[in-house]
Amino acid sequence: GAVVSQHPSWVICKSGTSVKIECRSLDFQATTMFWYRQFPKQSLMLMATSNEGSKATYEQGVEKDKFLINHASLTLSTLTVTSAHPEDSSFYICSANPGGPDTQYFGPGTRLTVL
């Protein structure tokens, strides 16, 4: 149990295009999901907290108009990278919280390459 999926697992796009990444909790409901970004050989940086039915909360320095987050249901959150540029190339990982402070289940990540 407690599986989180991400789609796609990798994507290559041209500069200026938008890319949508999905994060799904497959066997539990998640009122809160988190989006992280990881550059090569670096740690995970929290980008935003996504709450079902409300606006996402972005970490300092993360552009909310560039990284659009939608948490339309208790099992799905999406991250859209708008007008992507090569510097947005990164590994994007989501996690889902079924409730309580202890537990987050992580997705397998999506590798975005912007040409």
Add this chain to the structure above:
Amino acid sequence: SQQGEEDPQALSIQEGENATMNCSYKTSINNLQWYRQNSGRGLVHLILIRSNEREKHSGRLRVTLDTSKKSSSLLITASRAADTASYFCATGGSNYKLTFGKGTLLTVNP
């Protein structure tokens, strides 16, 4: 911002040896968690230790937590080549967010 700081940044050992990684943090926490990440892959949750616990075991893993020093250690005993990965500590606060450390790259040579 990165709260956790792991050391060493990289560790290379021989199969069968023990590996110890340390993590320090700055603010008060509810829990501290350790994760493993194989190159280019997602995170695997290893162990969680709550702020009122001092030591926890899981198989070949032993985690200690010293809240007075704001530090934790992860010990992997009898290491295997398959343990080669990056290891991250993450601190959890009251807002359910996790703050990750910079990680330790462990290489276990066969």
